Amino acid sequence: MLENWQNGGFSIYLHWPFCEAKCPYCDFNSYVSASIDQDAWKSAYLREIDRYADELPGRVVQSIFFGGGTPSLMEPSTVQAVIDRVATRFSVANDIEITLEANPSSVEASRFSDYRTAGVNRVSLGVQALNDPDLKRLGRLHSAAEAVRAMEIAQNAFDRASFDLIYARQNQSVSDWTAELKQALTMGFSHLSLYQLTIESGTAFGDRYKRGKLGGLPSEDDSADMYDVTVEMCKAAGIPMYEVSNFAAPGEQSNHNLIYWRYGDYVGIGPGAHGRFSHPERTRTATETPLSPAKWLQAALAGRDQETRQLLSAEEQGVEFLLMGLRLREGVSLDRFTELAGQDLSPNILAELESEGVIIRRDDQIIVSDQYVKLLNAVLERLIED
Amino acid sequence: MTQLSHIRNFSIVAHIDHGKSTLADRLIQETQTVADRDMKAQLLDAMDIERERGITIKANTVRLDYTADNGEKYVLNLIDTPGHVDFAYEVSRSMRAVEGSLLVVDSTQGVEAQTLANVYQAIDADHEIVPVFNKIDLPASDVDRVAEQVEDVIGIDASGAIAVSAKTGQGIHEVLEAIVNVLPAPEGDPDGPFKAMLVDSWYDAYLGVVVLIRVIDGHLKKGERIKFMSNGAVYPVDRVGVFRPAMQNADILGPGEIGFLTASIKQVRDTRVGDTITHEKKGATVPLPGFNPSVPVVFCGLFPVDSAEFEDLRDAIEKLALNDASFSYEMETSAALGFGFRCGFLGLLHLEVIRDRIEREYNIELITTAPSVVYHVFMKDGSMTELHNPADMPDPSTIDHIEEPRIKATILVPDDFLGDVLKLCQDRRGIQLDLSYAGSRAMVVYDLPLNEVVFDFYDRLKSVTKGYASFDYQLEGYREDNLVKMSVLVNDEPVDALSMMVHRDRAEMRGRAMCEKLKDLIPRHMFKIPIQAAIGGKVIARETLSALRKDVTAKCYGGDATRKRKLLDKQKAGKKKMRQFGKVDIPQEAFISALKMDN
Ligand SMILES: Nc1nc2c(ncn2[C@@H]2O[C@H](COP(=O)(O)OP(=O)(O)O)[C@@H](O)[C@H]2O)c(=O)[nH]1
Ligand SMILES: C[S@@+](CC[C@H](N)C(=O)[O-])C[C@H]1O[C@@H](n2cnc3c(N)ncnc32)[C@H](O)[C@@H]1O
Ligand code: SF4
Ligand SMILES: [Mg+2]
Numbered sequence: 008m009l010e011n012w013q014n015g016g017f018s019i020y021l022h023w024p025f026c027e028a029k030c031p032y033c034d035f036n037s038y039v040s041a042s043i044d045q046d047a048w049k050s051a052y053l054r055e056i057d058r059y060a061d062e063l064p065g066r067v068v069q070s071i072f073f074g075g076g077t078p079s080l081m082e083p084s085t086v087q088a089v090i091d092r093v094a095t096r097f098s099v100a101n102d103i104e105i106t107l108e109a110n111p112s113s114v115e116a117s118r119f120s121d122y123r124t125a126g127v128n129r130v131s132l133g134v135q136a137l138n139d140p141d142l143k144r145l146g147r148l149h150s151a152a153e154a155v156r157a158m159e160i161a162q163n164a165f166d167r168a169s170f171d172l173i174y175a176r177q178n179q180s181v182s183d184w185t186a187e188l189k190q191a192l193t194m195g196f197s198h199l200s201l202y203q204l205t206i207e208s209g210t211a212f213g214d215r216y217k218r219g220k221l222g223g224l225p226s227e228d229d230s231a232d233m234y235d236v237t238v239e240m241c242k243a244a245g246i247p248m249y250e251v252s253n254f255a256a257p258g259e260q261s262n263h264n265l266i267y268w269r270y271g272d273y274v275g276i277g278p279g280a281h282g283r284f285s286h287p288e289r290t291r292t293a294t295e296t297p298l299s300p301a302k303w304l305q306a307a308l309a310g311r312d313q314e315t316r317q318l319l320s321a322e323e324q325g326v327e328f329l330l331m332g333l334r335l336r337e338g339v340s341l342d343r344f345t346e347l348a349g350q351d352l353s354p355n356i357l358a359e360l361e362s363e364g365v366i367i368r369r370d371d372q373i374i375v376s377d378q379y380v381k382l383l384n385a386v387l388e389r390l391i392e393d
Numbered sequence: 394m395t396q397l398s399h400i401r402n403f404s405i406v407a408h409i410d411h412g413k414s415t416l417a418d419r420l421i422q423e424t425q426t427v428a429d430r431d432m433k434a435q436l437l438d439a440m441d442i443e444r445e446r447g448i449t450i451k452a453n454t455v456r457l458d459y460t461a462d463n464g465e466k467y468v469l470n471l472i473d474t475p476g477h478v479d480f481a482y483e484v485s486r487s488m489r490a491v492e493g494s495l496l497v498v499d500s501t502q503g504v505e506a507q508t509l510a511n512v513y514q515a516i517d518a519d520h521e522i523v524p525v526f527n528k529i530d531l532p533a534s535d536v537d538r539v540a541e542q543v544e545d546v547i548g549i550d551a552s553g554a555i556a557v558s559a560k561t562g563q564g565i566h567e568v569l570e571a572i573v574n575v576l577p578a579p580e581g582d583p584d585g586p587f588k589a590m591l592v593d594s595w596y597d598a599y600l601g602v603v604v605l606i607r608v609i610d611g612h613l614k615k616g617e618r619i620k621f622m623s624n625g626a627v628y629p630v631d632r633v634g635v636f637r638p639a640m641q642n643a644d645i646l647g648p649g650e651i652g653f654l655t656a657s658i659k660q661v662r663d664t665r666v667g668d669t670i671t672h673e674k675k676g677a678t679v680p681l682p683g684f685n686p687s688v689p690v691v692f693c694g695l696f697p698v699d700s701a702e703f704e705d706l707r708d709a710i711e712k713l714a715l716n717d718a719s720f721s722y723e724m725e726t727s728a729a730l731g732f733g734f735r736c737g738f739l740g741l742l743h744l745e746v747i748r749d750r751i752e753r754e755y756n757i758e759l760i761t762t763a764p765s766v767v768y769h770v771f772m773k774d775g776s777m778t779e780l781h782n783p784a785d786m787p788d789p790s791t792i793d794h795i796e797e798p799r800i801k802a803t804i805l806v807p808d809d810f811l812g813d814v815l816k817l818c819q820d821r822r823g824i825q826l827d828l829s830y831a832g833s834r835a836m837v838v839y840d841l842p843l844n845e846v847v848f849d850f851y852d853r854l855k856s857v858t859k860g861y862a863s864f865d866y867q868l869e870g871y872r873e874d875n876l877v878k879m880s881v882l883v884n885d886e887p888v889d890a891l892s893m894m895v896h897r898d899r900a901e902m903r904g905r906a907m908c909e910k911l912k913d914l915i916p917r918h919m920f921k922i923p924i925q926a927a928i929g930g931k932v933i934a935r936e937t938l939s940a941l942r943k944d945v946t947a948k949c950y951g952g953d954a955t956r957k958r959k960l961l962d963k964q965k966a967g968k969k970k971m972r973q974f975g976k977v978d979i980p981q982e983a984f985i986s987a988l989k990m991d992n
């Protein structure tokens with residue numbers, strides 16, 4: 008039985024791989040480049056959009072996401088061209104969400120209205136911290152004051168705006184974070200992404216950590232407490248957690264990211280972009296493009312297929328569905344799991360987890376209970392235990 | 394065939410790195426046994442490695458032709474024994490096959506523990522001993538001091554010692570002359586019924602089982618039918634020959650000679666070191682004395698990490714056992730580890746060699762339980778059972794007393810570290826037997842329980858002495874002591890693979906160390922986990938592993954699905970390597986690490 012590909016929605020992710028500077032914690036596929044041929048990138052994106060439009064006729068695009076890297080370094084005309092091409096080659100939903108990730112520097116903020124004109128209706132700002140010493144330590148080029156100004160501009164320019172903070176930083180105590188979050192919650196945003204700092208290997212922080220030179224990171228207990236505090240405070244502020252690190256007022260969730268977590272379909276365009284989509288007659292395909300911007304650009308301009316493709320097995324789809332979906336407070340549908348994975352989740356394990364209070368069952372849905380969201384990894388391990 | 398008077402059979406005894414292999418190379422070269430162009434460093438060692446992989450560490454043999462200064466042609470047979478304590482029985486048999494030894498001592502280092510252990514075996518075998526002081530090309534060489542040590546510590550005359558450099562070749566000629574002039578010729582009756590000692594045997598892919606023999610009386614030719622006196626097995630001889638050091642066929646082997654035979658023998662197991670070989674018809678009637686096959690002294694459980702590989706493990710173990718008579722095994726089931734084998738070894742090195750072979754050659758990942766010694770459990774009804782596995786411990790109320798194996802350990806150590814060594818031995822329930830000095834080094838002799846040594850005594854010794862101590866031991870027999878079985882409970886479930894026999898006085902300490910270790914080794918779970926050590930129903934140590942609080946990844950977007958799925962797969966594979974006790978997963982490293990003691 009084939010899964011109904013309309014279950015999770017359909018969207019387009021576009022990756023812009025350049026930044027002004029590389030942040031020491033960041034393992035996104037991003038590079039610092041002295042000269043970027045914006046026109047070449049524009050043509051490459053357009054070609055790729057054409058290619059996917061040919062492959063996936065009749066799909067209705069619910070969201071476009073410009074991610075990075077730092078997409079706020081893109082020329083607004085490039086953004087415009089992309090949006091227009093999607094609209095010509097695909098059907099688009101009336102309420103299409105078009106998000107652009109932006110760094111909150113003054114230069115970038117000055118382009119916000121042009122992005123708005125180009126069709127962007129949602130912005131996600133990488134604020135990361137609300138004090139200058141910490142921003143410096145995170146390698147950020149903007150100041151806290153600059154970020155606040157960019158936040159105001161964004162709120163005025165776009166229908167919807169969100170910002171990111173990174174917490175559980177070096178030398179940050181639970182009360183430091185509580186104070187910072189309190190401030191963040193006064194700024195009138197109806198969506199926040201609050202990430203605990205992850206030390207990724209292959210980053211500057213990762214190297215320092217390996218050498219034992221990254222001091223002051225909070226203990227596991229402290230970061231668990233910080234998480235609990237975050238969930239509580241956001242709930243009280245009317246933007247409850249809807250995904251592990253995402254908080255929104257009702258109706259203000261990021262539709263694009265929901266498509267990922269609901270295991271919908273998405274096309275990934277740009278270097279290092281991933282895609283997941285199904286054809287009505289085929290099982291789900293996973294795509295992945297080369298990381299190197301130069302290689303990707305060259306191939307895209309030459310009109311060559313460049314992504315590696317893999318047909319996901321039923322088992323793989325089942326696992327991905329769970330690991331994405333259980334991050335959501337809404338939980339996942341057991342029936343859809345069965346449809347994807349070709350088999351039921353073990354009733355014994357489900358019963359065990361339920362009796363331990365780890366999961367809650369509501370009809371066909373399972374939801375990880377509040378106390379166990381932090382232990383999602385362990386929960387997943389038990390769910391997929393043979 | 395050579396006349397008895399023109400044969401000299403000898404071995405070389407030395408502490409590791411004192412230059413045994415290099416000296417052997419020089420002897421081979423000086424006698425032009427191997428053409429110069431084929432000469433490569435450590436000729437015998439090259440074979441050594443091959444054979445090391447072939448389980449037991451085998452004796453190496455080479456036959457040298459030497460024309461002495463007196464103009465006579467001699468045949469010199471060198472048997473190079475490995476000298477590791479695990480193979481003491483095999484070594485002692487090889488020693489019985491020759492009449493003399495070169496005692497090699499590094500003149501920059503002096504006498505070491507292995508020098509002693511090995512030279513005592515040579516003395517036990519009534520060898521004539523020629524001391525050879527090596528490395529005189531080095532500035533730190535002090536031949537007089539070493540001569541004094543050899544006389545004081547070992548108690549043999551060093552006046553005939555030869556100073557050599559195996560590196561430059563200086564003194565090698567003198568060594569060859571001493572072999573001819575000082576070592577005795579073998580004795581034997583050329584006309585008596587054929588009688589030979591089985592010195593060693595191994596499997597050769599082309600020839601089948603190759604048997605190294607020392608002929609005592611009579612002769613052996615190809616085509617003759619031989620009989621192994623221990624089991625009466627009869628075989629027609631396919632070929633006989635000598636080692637130079639490659640195998641070379643010969644027409645006949647006579648008294649005093651050392652060589653090989655092959656005889657379509659299928660399994661090395663059918664050939665027991667020390668056995669007497671004779672002719673099927675008109676053979677000898679009295680076997681050589683001292684045939685006494687070695688028995689395993691250290692036992693442990695071997696379990697496949699992946700329980701689906703149990704049959705593969707059985708297969709591997711059976712195959713290995715065919716070629717190693719001293720290795721024993723029987724099936725074992727553990728609640729913790731599933732199906733596996735309880736295996737017996739000659740010692741820890743033997744254990745490691747076999748375990749490595751199973752892992753490397755048969756590609757089976759193993760969980761190895763704590764090595765245990767064989768206890769003698771005397772029951773109240775007067776019977777005695779051998780306990781190979783703490784899990785099989787009878788009900789304590791039916792036990793009268795328990796005896797454990799003891800060893801005599803000899804340790805040589807620079808003065809500076811003596812205190813640490815004495816403390817270590819004392820901590821391990823040792824009884825000091827002797828303490829003497831050889832120059833700036835102390836020689837301590839301790840009576841120690843073997844079970845305290847099989848854990849990590851050697852590692853600890855190396856670490857407290859920064860590697861400067863040398864250590865050797867021999868088994869001394871059994872003695873009663875206050876021994877109990879300590880069980881370990883994780884989340885209230887007994888973990889049978891971690892139960893162990895301990896001395897009652899050390900139980901609390903060991904229990905505490907074990908619980909603390911496990912607390913570090915067991916990953917945190919979604920719930921808190923009590924870890925306890927107990928004797929019978931009495932808890933003697935306890936730790937609590939707190940619950941895991943957070944493991945969720947902060948970010949997970951479109952590009953992370955693949956990465957996260959692969960990570961989960963890896964975790965799942967990692968979990969396969971863990972063992973489940975109730976709801977707790979214990980990684981396999983825990984079983985090995987938990988049983989090491991740090992202090
Ligand atoms: N300088 C010097 N080095 C030697 C001499 N004999 C052996 N060696 C070195 O000592 C080390 C150990 O020698 P080896 O023959 O392997 O010792 P074994 O362990 O007793 O077999 C090697 O690095 C040899 O090269 C010697 O006479 N002079
Ligand atoms: C692609 S990045 C944002 C793009 C934009 N260039 C920026 O830095 O504002 C998406 C978000 O991931 C978060 N992030 C990146 N690396 C992280 C890490 N190692 N730990 C936690 N959050 C991280 C940051 O909050 C960042 O804003
Ligand atoms: S955090 Fe944003 S700006 Fe910094 S390197 Fe990553 S993508 Fe670029
Ligand atoms: Mg050697």
